[in-house]
Structure formats: C-alpha cells, structure tokens
Amino acid sequence: MLTVDYGRLGLRPGELLLDLGAGAGRHAYGAFERGARVVALDRSEADAKDCAAFLAALVDEAKCTDHQASSMVGDALRLPFPDGTFDRVICAEVLEHVPDDRRAMAEIARVLKPGGTAAVTVPRFWPELVCWALSDDYHLVEGGHVRIYRLGELRRRLRGAGLRPAGVGLAHGLHTPYWWLKCAVGVSDDAHPLVRAYHRVLVWDIEAGRPLPTRLAEAALNPLLAKSIVVYLEKPEV
Secondary structure, eight states, X not given: OOOSOHHHHTOOTTOEEEEETOTXXXXXXXXXXXXXXXXXXXXXXXXXXXXXXXXXXXXXXXXXXXXXXXXXXXXXTBOSSOTTOEXXXXXXXXXXXXXXXXXXXXXXXXXXXXXXXXXXXXXXXXXXXXXHHHOSTTTSSTTOOOOOOOHHXXXXXXXXXXXXXXXXXXXXXXXHHHHHHHHHHOTTOTTSHHHHHHHHHHHHHHHTTSOHHHHHHHHHHHHHHOSEXXXXXXXXXX
C-alpha cells in the first residue's frame, strides 16, 4: 500500500533512494521494483531485519548487479550518511512520531542532493483530529503520535529546513473510516465484527492489486477523507 506517487517524486532507474523510517519497507520495495538503488532505514531493529531479508530476496530474484537494496538501523535525527548522498528521499508517516521534527527535516535536506526531490507524508489534519477525539489509546502510547500537522505549518517547517514545496497529494481515503471505527470500538479490538469485516475489504483490495472499483472509490473519497497528505519537495540547486 503505497502513499507516495513515484512519478511525482521523479524517481528514475538507477537513482539512489532513502526510505527513512521504512518500517516493513513498503516504499523501499516499490522503489526497487522501479529500478532504483534503495537504502531503507528504521530505528526498529526488528523492522530493519525483516526488511533486509525481504530486500535481499528481491536482489537475488533480480539476478542483476545493478539492482542494489539494503536495510539498516538508524536515527532520523542523526542520519549516518554524508551530505548530498541521495537523489530521492521518502519519509512516510514518520514526522508525527518525532518530538524534534525540525531536526529530522534538516537531516532530510542535508542528505538530499541539490536538485533532488523528497516526499514527506503525515496524517491529514482533520481525520487525525477525529481519531484523537475518539480514542486516547490511538496516540497516547510509547512511540505514538506527538502532534497533528496543519498543511501550512508542515510546509513552513520544511521550507525552514531548506526544502522547497513543489506539490501536495492525498492518499488512503478508504482507510480513514476504518481508523475511526477502530478508535470508536477500541484501537486494540481487532476481533470486533465490524473491524474484521472492514479489514478484510482493505486486505482484499491490496491482494487484488487495487481493482478499478476501489481505486475509483478512493479517488472520490480522497478530497474529503484522505488519511494521509503527501508534500513533494525539491532541494534547490544552489
């Protein structure tokens, strides 16, 4: 389930991409499939290990030395890369977890090449506000969300880090009602009949390769109910 549009990011085969806060590596996989060289970084050792195993399997399957992908443990506030290392950076659903988000944004700008592009995604303001109102357990957990971003504030902070906003996207309109439902019945209650039924629909959508009916439904819902907002950014040449 991808949040970032690689076409809008401008990703081309052979380019080096950082998936920052990669988790299970969904965006790293997508970039690798499009011919990019990929580094996936996450602070969780377990996630980084699982992601590394999957990326290694993809590299073996590709049977091509030009296909490179790796996963590592790291901190978004102190990225272990020289300045200007990456052609593209993706930071998906990470900054809302980071108390010192300005420092993380500065690190994204630092490791991005001049002329490179980045995509930063966070939960959209008002759907996220409803989740917080419905359930404290949704965000008051270790490593949970520490803020809700308004789009204007997010763009101002990214500009302050040296990145130039170049566009905005919306994603996952079908997922917002699911999270509202989970917050209403109890975030940890995965056995609730309505939650299970909705989850089956979302899993079917992914496994079926995003069929036309759900793609059309999500496109119609996104202007109002998008769960995530994506800011596309450029690092100026000078």
